[in-house]
Amino acid sequence: MRNLSSTRIALYAFTAIAMIWLMVPILIIAPMSFSSARFLQFPPPGWSLRWYQSLLGDPAWIAAGRVSLIVSVSSALIATVLGTAAAYGLNMARARLAGALQVLLLLPLVVPIVITAVGIFLIYANIGLLATLPGLILANVMLGMPYVITSVLVGLRKFDPAQEMVARSLGMNRPRAFFAVTLPQIRPSVVSGLVFAFISALDETVVAIFIAGGENQTLTKKMFTALRDEIDPTIAALSTLLTAASFLVLAIMSLNLRKR
Amino acid sequence: MSDSPEVLHERREQRLVLALLAPALAVVALLMIAPLLWLAWQSIRDADGFTLAHYGRFLTDGIYLTAFLQTFRIAFIVTAAALLIGYPIAYVAAHATRGWQMLILATVLLPFWTSVLVRAYAWLILLQRRGIVNSMLIKAGIIEQPLALVNNEFGTIMATIHILLPFMVLPLFAAMQKIPPELKMAGSSLGGQPGFVFRHVYLPLSVPGIVAGSVLVFVLTLGFYITPELLGGGRAFMVSMLVARNIEIYHEWGAASSISIVLLVCVFLIFKLASRLIPFDRIMGVR
Numbered sequence: 413m414r415n416l417s418s419t420r421i422a423l424y425a426f427t428a429i430a431m432i433w434l435m436v437p438i439l440i441i442a443p444m445s446f447s448s449a450r451f452l453q454f455p456p457p458g459w460s461l462r463w464y465q466s467l468l469g470d471p472a473w474i475a476a477g478r479v480s481l482i483v484s485v486s487s488a489l490i491a492t493v494l495g496t497a498a499a500y501g502l503n504m505a506r507a508r509l510a511g512a513l514q515v516l517l518l519l520p521l522v523v524p525i526v527i528t529a530v531g532i533f534l535i536y537a538n539i540g541l542l543a544t545l546p547g548l549i550l551a552n553v554m555l556g557m558p559y560v561i562t563s564v565l566v567g568l569r570k571f572d573p574a575q576e577m578v579a580r581s582l583g584m585n586r587p588r589a590f591f592a593v594t595l596p597q598i599r600p601s602v603v604s605g606l607v608f609a610f611i612s613a614l615d616e617t618v619v620a621i622f623i624a625g626g627e628n629q630t631l632t633k634k635m636f637t638a639l640r641d642e643i644d645p646t647i648a649a650l651s652t653l654l655t656a657a658s659f660l661v662l663a664i665m666s667l668n669l670r671k672r
Numbered sequence: 673m674s675d676s677p678e679v680l681h682e683r684r685e686q687r688l689v690l691a692l693l694a695p696a697l698a699v700v701a702l703l704m705i706a707p708l709l710w711l712a713w714q715s716i717r718d719a720d721g722f723t724l725a726h727y728g729r730f731l732t733d734g735i736y737l738t739a740f741l742q743t744f745r746i747a748f749i750v751t752a753a754a755l756l757i758g759y760p761i762a763y764v765a766a767h768a769t770r771g772w773q774m775l776i777l778a779t780v781l782l783p784f785w786t787s788v789l790v791r792a793y794a795w796l797i798l799l800q801r802r803g804i805v806n807s808m809l810i811k812a813g814i815i816e817q818p819l820a821l822v823n824n825e826f827g828t829i830m831a832t833i834h835i836l837l838p839f840m841v842l843p844l845f846a847a848m849q850k851i852p853p854e855l856k857m858a859g860s861s862l863g864g865q866p867g868f869v870f871r872h873v874y875l876p877l878s879v880p881g882i883v884a885g886s887v888l889v890f891v892l893t894l895g896f897y898i899t900p901e902l903l904g905g906g907r908a909f910m911v912s913m914l915v916a917r918n919i920e921i922y923h924e925w926g927a928a929s930s931i932s933i934v935l936l937v938c939v940f941l942i943f944k945l946a947s948r949l950i951p952f953d954r955i956m957g958v959r
Contacts, residue, residue: 419866427764430757431779437794437834438786440804444797494696501692504685511953517696518956519704524895524939526912527932530919531707554703557696562956586688615787618897622919635789639796639902648797651790658785 438655445648463649473634473650479624480631482545484613487552491609494553495560496602500590502561503568514561521558528555529622536623543625551619556609563608567601600668607665611658708936715929726930736914736931743910746825746900747893750832754840754889755882757833762844762881766851777845784838792902795831796822799903823905831899836892840885843955847881884955887946891939911935 445463447456467473498517502510520528532551533542541547571594579589595602617632624633631650638647675683715726730736765776783791798804799821806818821827851874859869897912904910911931918928946955 417866423760423764426760427776430761431776434779434783434834434837437791437798438783440797441790441794494699497692498696501689505689505693506686509689513693513697514953516705517693517700518953519700521956522891522939522943523704523708524891524912524935526895526897526915527708527711527936528704530915530928530932531711532703533919534710534925535703535707550699551703554699557699561696611785615789617789632787632789636898636902639789639793647793651787651793654787654790658787659782662785 441648441655442652444645445652447645447648449645451644463645467646467649467653470646472629473631473646475627476629476631476634479545479548479628480614483548483552483630484610487549487556487613488606488610490549491553491556491613492560492602492606495557495605495609496564498557499561499564499568500594502565514565517561518558520555525618529619532619533622542623543628545628548620548624548628548630551623552609552613552616555616555619556612559608559612560602560605563601563605564598567598571597603665603668607661611661614654614658711929711932714925715933718926723926726926727934729927729930730934735909739909739911739914740934742825742908743894743912746829746832746908746910747890749829750836750893751840751886751890753829753833754837755886758837758840758844758885759878759882762841762848765841765845766848780838780841783834788835788898789902791835792831792899795827795834795903799827799830822903823907825904825908827903827905828900828908831903832893832896835899836889839888839892843884843888844878844881847878847884851877880950880954883946883949887942887955891942894935894939 443456446459446461448458448460448462449456502514502517505513536542536547541550575597576589576594579593580586584592615632616630617636620630620633621636624630631654635647635650716722716724718725730740761776761780765773765780768776796803800806801818801820801822803821805821806815809815810818821830855873855877856869859873860866864872895912896910897916900908900910900913901916904913912935915928915931915935918924918931943952943955
């Protein structure tokens with residue numbers, strides 16, 4: 413029998429309270445979004461879909477959603493290709509060079525996001541990428557790459573390079589050996605890198621506040637502006653959809669990891 | 673004179689390495705390195721050429737110092753609170769059965785996957801004057817007047833801890849999982865009381881996790897923008913807001929640049945100091 417000392421009970425109780433505290437903010441949003449009240453009230457006095465109607469019936473929100481989807485899908489795909497290539501290169505490089513380059517490539521995670529945003533604004537203002545889709549995509553490629561690199565590097569460290577050597581000694585050239593032998597084995601890390609990059613791009617707000625504009629307004633930028641002005645339950649409906657979307661992506665990913 | 677096949681092979685390998693890294697490096701060079709150099713350059717220039725006036729304002733303009741002090745204070749509070757909350761969670765998770773471990777980690781990770789904006793919004797709903805927390809406290813008869821829980825430093829700190837807690841728990845959990853359970857048993861079999869064993873065996877072994885988690889949380893808080901902007905109500909004025917205001921409202925590029933550079937130097941120094949204790953790539957979770 414495990415003995416339950418008072419320290420242990422206190423520890424478990426504390427953890428339980430902390431877990432509730434972590435979950436509550438996420439769990440209250442969905443009920444609020446189905447509220448029939450004009451203002452935020454909890455518990456809602458009645459139920460309705462009016463906030464979803466007001467969200468989905470508003471062309472401005474739909475347009476912003478489209479921009480966000482295009483930006484996050486394309487930037488995640490590009491970041492995954494560039495990031496996987498870079499991780500593979502880092503893994504092959506001499507230790508000293510790899511160390512220095514890795515710090516450089518992980519800079520986007522380290523530099524405070526406001527500084528990054530201001531810097532990108534400066535560059536874009538000069539090369540005409542402000543308020544454009546390619547500009548938004550490129551910025552999110554940079555912000556997403558570190559996640560891909562980190563994830564793929566972890567995968568490559570677990571992978572036995574001798575396997576690729578064997579494939580090459582049997583006559584495959586390097587690219588074929590990579591795609592036929594290495595990639596399938598590190599696939600879970602590549603996929604989690606892709607998912608991370610996708611969610612980071614979908615959630616990215618600060619850079620978008622600075623560089624998105626006009627027709628190319630992202631969902632998060634529009635949401636931020638709306639939150640600064642007034643908080644009506646339309647945002648609750650949007651939040652619920654966003655949360656559902658990231659959980660869906662996560663569920664797909666965990667299925668993908670289990671299939672191995 | 674021709675080189676040996678090994679040398680040629682080695683050279684080809686290194687060229688391939690560079691070719692694979694080139695696109696990623698180009699993106700970082702264009703959007704990260706170039707802007708930082710540009711900001712550094714702008715921070716020492718004005719219409720008449722070289723100047724240190726932008727940095728001089730740190731000494732003369734009170735708001736600079738106030739913003740930096742407040743930001744560091746908030747980062748310190750958030751880090752300490754995240755460590756106090758995160759350590760027990762990571763400890764319980766590291767010693768729980770597999771099912772409980774999954775559940776605890778899922779509760780830590782689910783918020784992590786939820787948009788920062790969504791969570792800021794949720795905290796607004798919870799903490800505002802007529803929000804859920806206040807109305808529950810009033811109904812329970814604990815308070816009569818609603819408390820000011822949001823649009824101040826308290827609201828900012830609460831939401832920031834909530835957003836950054838996973839960055840504390842995950843490194844702690846990783847470090848604790850590497851601690852062999854036999855060590856604790858060995859400690860107690862030699863007569864150590866549980867508290868003693870914890871302080872002298874377990875705690876020191878979890879230090880890499882403490883350092884990694886604390887550095888991440890501290891540095892991320894230093895650069896936080898969304899949360900103080902939405903939940904601070906102007907009363908949690910942080911460095912990132914000072915940068916944003918200087919650009920959006922005053923178009924003061926020199927000022928924004930000098931503030932950015934000072935913040936960046938602070939961040940690099942913190943990483944530099946921490947990497948004396950544990951290597952950089954371990955802080956970032958690459959190893």
